[in-house]
Amino acid sequence: MRTLRPRPLPGNPGAGVAVGVAAALVLGACGVGGVSGTPGDDGLGDPYFPRAGNGGYDVTHYALTLAYTPADRHLTGSATLTARATQDLSALNLDLAGLDVESVTVDRRAARWNRAGHELTVRPRDDLDEGTVFRLTVRYQGTPVTLTDPDGSEEGWLPTEDGALALGQPTGSMTWFPGNHHPADKASYDITVTVPRGLTAVSNGELTRGPTTRGDRTTYAWRATEPMSSHAATVAIGRYDIGRAVAGGGLPVYTAVDPDQADAGRDVLSRIPDVLAWAERNFGPYPFSSAGAIVERPDDAGYALETQNRPVFPGAPDTALLVHELAHQWYGNSVTPRTWRDMWLSEGFATYAEWLWREDHGGETAQQTFDALHTAGSASSGTGTDDAEDLWSFPPADPPDAAHISGRPVYDRAAMTLHRIRQALGDDTAFRALLRDWAAARRYGNADTQDFTTWVERRYPATDFAPIWRDWLYGDGRPDDQ
Ligand SMILES: [Zn+2]
Numbered sequence: 001m002r003t004l005r006p007r008p009l010p011g012n013p014g015a016g017v018a019v020g021v022a023a024a025l026v027l028g029a030c031g032v033g034g035v036s037g038t039p040g041d042d043g044l045g046d047p048y049f050p051r052a053g054n055g056g057y058d059v060t061h062y063a064l065t066l067a068y069t070p071a072d073r074h075l076t077g078s079a080t081l082t083a084r085a086t087q088d089l090s091a092l093n094l095d096l097a098g099l100d101v102e103s104v105t106v107d108r109r110a111a112r113w114n115r116a117g118h119e120l121t122v123r124p125r126d127d128l129d130e131g132t133v134f135r136l137t138v139r140y141q142g143t144p145v146t147l148t149d150p151d152g153s154e155e156g157w158l159p160t161e162d163g164a165l166a167l168g169q170p171t172g173s174m175t176w177f178p179g180n181h182h183p184a185d186k187a188s189y190d191i192t193v194t195v196p197r198g199l200t201a202v203s204n205g206e207l208t209r210g211p212t213t214r215g216d217r218t219t220y221a222w223r224a225t226e227p228m229s230s231h232a233a234t235v236a237i238g239r240y241d242i243g244r245a246v247a248g249g250g251l252p253v254y255t256a257v258d259p260d261q262a263d264a265g266r267d268v269l270s271r272i273p274d275v276l277a278w279a280e281r282n283f284g285p286y287p288f289s290s291a292g293a294i295v296e297r298p299d300d301a302g303y304a305l306e307t308q309n310r311p312v313f314p315g316a317p318d319t320a321l322l323v324h325e326l327a328h329q330w331y332g333n334s335v336t337p338r339t340w341r342d343m344w345l346s347e348g349f350a351t352y353a354e355w356l357w358r359e360d361h362g363g364e365t366a367q368q369t370f371d372a373l374h375t376a377g378s379a380s381s382g383t384g385t386d387d388a389e390d391l392w393s394f395p396p397a398d399p400p401d402a403a404h405i406s407g408r409p410v411y412d413r414a415a416m417t418l419h420r421i422r423q424a425l426g427d428d429t430a431f432r433a434l435l436r437d438w439a440a441a442r443r444y445g446n447a448d449t450q451d452f453t454t455w456v457e458r459r460y461p462a463t464d465f466a467p468i469w470r471d472w473l474y475g476d477g478r479p480d481d482q
Pocket of ligand 1: 324328
């Protein structure tokens with residue numbers, strides 16, 4: 001979930017980045033080692049964030065070792081990427097915003113590097129042949145920055161009342177570690193964070209070691225084993241009430257709640273095992289090794305985010321928002337949009353999960369929710385988004401620009417599209433099987449709109465879905481049919 005908040009658009013972020021292309025080319029041209037490699041691209045060509053991520057390599061693991069002091073907002077970091085070259089490489093780029101780079105090594109040998117905009121270009125001493133697995137380590141420090149997105153919301157490193165919170169959708173993770181910051185390159189993570197004694201550092205996955213206190217510093221070591229897009233990575237530093245529970249199948253549930261929100265959050269967070277049990281019946285096995293939540297104060301983050309294993313909430317959530325963010329663990333985190341154009345595959349499913357939850361718990365049926373939206377059109381559905389953007393202002397599979405990837409049609413109209421599929425199937429059992437089987441088919445991977453529509457058509461060849469794709473996914477304006 002992201003909310004759209006009306007703020008002025010920032011300046012053109014592409015201006016500084018173009019220099020990165022030139023820098024990579026210059027480095028490649030003056031190579032004296034292997035002659036066959038060429039520089040990896042400085043972006044993955046995302047339709048809305050073309051410089052996000054980088055070409056020429058695939059990261060399989062990040063080992064991040066961080067130390068943060070809230071009093072002076074100083075971060076010291078070491079990031080070791082284990083990656084495989086997907087072409088013969090003379091140079092490669094990482095995405096990094098702000099911070100000072102102190103050294104870069106590739107397979108423990110010092111590498112040349114330079115920076116331009118959000119691109120950190122690294123030239124290994126020797127070219128990396130296609131297929132080579134290499135380890136690249138960047139040591140860095142400084143005061144991490146907060147980014148303002150095209151839609152006006154803030155992400156990246158957000159200082160809080162008692163620490164800091166890292167949120168990375170769509171590009172903010174480049175403010176606290178260098179990496180291949182695009183959803184198309186998922187990896188496992190070890191995130192070790194040292195903070196002043198008395199504070200807690202929470203991240204994705206499971207606590208593998210610690211907390212270990214030496215002197216006035218305490219270290220927390222977290223490990224996210226299943227593949228994760230960097231936008232779903234988080235670190236939350238502060239004072240928290242820690243809760244531990246066990247959900248079905250022995251799944252550990254770890255919650256970290258700002259003491260200010262502890263009373264308000266107690267009942268709803270105690271429902272996490274129930275929500276997960278319901279979700280497993282509808283969406284299939286929970287995809288990750290642990291679950292939980294991070295609850296900050298309402299002013300610390302302007303929106304909730306489905307950070308992997310452990311979504312972040314700005315204040316205690318209501319049940320609908322909890323259902324939404326937990327559903328994202330299947331749709332968004334396990335099955336991840338291939339590009340930022342495909343966000344509806346994440347938000348549409350999470351929104352529809354809210355509809356299904358209501359239907360299954362004595363509330364209005366999904367049909368009633370659909371009908372109300374189709375009739376009113378511009379009324380807010382409540383938890384989907386809080387903006388007043390018209391439901392019919394653009395098609396969910398084709399947002400007009402980067403400022404609209406979290407716009408209302410990506411939530412509500414996309415959920416309506418799923419309901420149209422349910423209507424077309426005419427069989428509730430078949431529809432719920434579709435939800436489960438789609439999560440299984442693309443588990444831990446990526447998918448774009450065409451992957452989904454093709455999969456649905458093959459799965460149910462007797463049904464003609466073309467009008468639904470045409471009118472509900474790609475069409476302008478309000479479809480008349482229902
Ligand atoms: Zn969402």
